[in-house]
Amino acid sequence: MSSTTLPVPEGPASPSAAVPTDHSDLAELGYEQQLHRSLGKFASFAAGFSFVSILTTIFQLFALGFSFGGPAFFFTWPLVFLGQFMVALNFAELAARYPISGAIYQWARRMGGEIVGWFAGWFMIIAQIVTASAAAIALQVVLPSVWSGFQIVGDDPALTSPSGATNAVILGSVLLVLTTIINSIGVNWMSRINSIGVTCEIVGVVALVLVFFTHAQRGPQVVLDTGAPGAEPGYIWAWIVSGLMAAYVMVGFGSAGELAEETHNPRRVAPRTIRLALSASALGGGLMIVGALMAAPSLTDGNLATLGLPYVIDSILTSPWGTVLLIDVAIAVFICTLAIQTAASRLMFSMARDGRLPASKMLSKVNSKTGTPIAPSVLIGIACVAVLAVNVGNSAIFTTLSSVCIVLIYLAYMMVTVPLLVQRLKGWPHGGVQVDAEGMKLFTLGRLGVPVNLLAVLYGGMMVINLSWPRAEIFNPTGEFPVLQWAAPITVVAVVLVGIACLPRGKAHPKPVQIGA
Template structure:
């Protein structure tokens, strides 16, 4: 029983209604497709290059080092508690249902926004492959935003249908997409290596981006580094599929670490070699189109379009993975009756073995959110940034209580079976660094900078301060709803309660 993970489910008061069909590569693929190095690098490299020049590359290993501390903590938790809605249930086990609800609420909200934002990456890719995909207008102004919304909506409809048909279909499509993405990421590194025109010293060039910043280049670097911060997260998805995985205690921790490390290595090499291969390192297109420009400039239009097609595949499986993770968060909270209509959202369809209603609701909300982008692209970009802040905050709501438990001697578990991943004596320093990193990055991401939140017309004070306003309103408003309405209804639903449960379980009122 312990090998399957069902014993830990009983500790939470649950019985498993999901189907265990996913192997080791499936869980790894879920984690790495959520990170999706090709999607993130090609969607956001323009930000790093425009704000920090080629030297922004150093933010890649810096962000990796910080996120590695978080991933190590999560790997230890996944070895003990491979449970759906990982962040939500981990926070509940480490602290209390109130903090857990906040962690789950922030992660769920951030995931829905991330689905919409990532799906919009189609507009940066498909029209460059062929003008056929520019269904609306000529790709400028409002038509660009409207066409992006159309392409993104079609993708979200696809991910909704796939997730509704069951985790097995999702895993097959996701794993195939990840295999193609990894293969061509390696090939891209090789192709770029044959077209180098300068040495690695290019990563010391700032292109004068430090001018005008009070802190000199450090100020510019902190902004540019946000591009890397937007990529390396979501590795906890491997653990969130724990109730649908075979041997999750071993597979989930490995998948978390392998997904992050593989993404770091491939992404770092792609950015480095692209900067070494581009013809003109000062080309203005680097700050507007990013690495998409490098593909056609260094490799030629034909080869460039081939790799852009792989980026299209990467975006597809990335949105699919984010959608899958969001469903697991919603399902985990719903079976505790911690969301409105919890009994309906937590219902697992017998035919597919998956919760269908959350897939549909999340898909509808993500498409509805896209409509903001048509006339208010700047507001949508700001909201996208805020989603990343919420993810970092939700991670902190796990690593902080974990640190408190360590200091009090309540972690790691004394009754844990032998052989599970453990940080041992390194647990405390790693946990401290994870908390410090999360706090610093949250502040850096939320800092009210014009470059991120008020970069183009119309200039409004509330756009510059939207990070503070948005997080404050949604955190306070969400918790107020929980405290005054939903808190009194929370309890493990009867359909999901462990057979031996004779009363309220952990997470119930």
């Protein structure tokens, strides 16, 4: 393996290599430094880790995976991780060469052209708005269990009940107001709060794993059990459906790229944190799943398939430790929502700065004191609250929207990996060895680039099909709205049509790029 293949040597480049500064780096890419550059390594890692937020997402989605695949659904977790890691490696290489806010949009346009880049950014903005709303809804699962006073409307906290769905909108809206304020007052406050929250989440994950393993009812071989679904014909298809749980969780690891213009030495830091955020999330999440399966009082009483992790936790922990853990989950929900909204606002800012969105002049303005684009943060917050309103009396529709937004994220990822593969076959990356602000060689896949990229594309295509397949049990579990079964293709078509209407026409891009350069 040559020195330019994975992993890259950590030693300094030759003394003759030009060492750029972060500001000059950005200038060479066609942009001036407007955002405040103050984020370090941990803050960058925290952005990606908190977007994935395993304490939030596995807490919500464990029951989904178990109900379809039984204990053996665990094996979908490492498979999805391997596929997403192929994607993350490609993102890491792009982050090293194009450390710009609005990463997905910027990478896609540099590899596939302006139209491809615009739609990649458009898909991600829509998906992130819905994802932030879905994260905010999770407070309803946690807070009423901590204190009954959080159930402001009615007395039934279940998300599927009218009072629970309405109360979820109230709690989620309050959360989104707080995250909007934090994003508006500056990236320093956002990073401090996010870093503290991620530390709490990591401590919570470790504590939860230890609790599970010390209260084990059975050994790790439980993951070989197919459970009740395994007794039915066609188990492999049910197992494939169970993989949606992992697919829903392991997204957003590229958030470090969105904050590149606010990170010190992003050419070095962002590639590392993209890989580390996904890997740490996969490791922690995998241990949580195995631990829960080992510690569950019963695998056959139906509670794991309906209640999921809360059932296991309630069976093991008594107050006050159970309450402490629930508070930690609430913190994870908070920072997850904050991270998603931050990433969305930077993406919107990046596209507006290029004049690619309506009201671009307003959305691209950076407050000189806070160093943040306030208008995108506020607009994202308002849009998220509007999406939350769908949950009032229609929790099934909201659940469907949440599922569909993951399809949009995977499509946006493919709008990066597919054109990147085309450019690799043409010889990308071109030019000599490049270095970061510390004079170190940039992360590169070298000769592994084409096979890793090809695997990322194949994986992405299969996951888009799996996520979009019109399954009534996923998109219309209540059976009340038959059209929801086709929600994924209908929504994608609708987003594309609205995107075509919003696509800037007759206007030259102010920062034109040469494809594949």
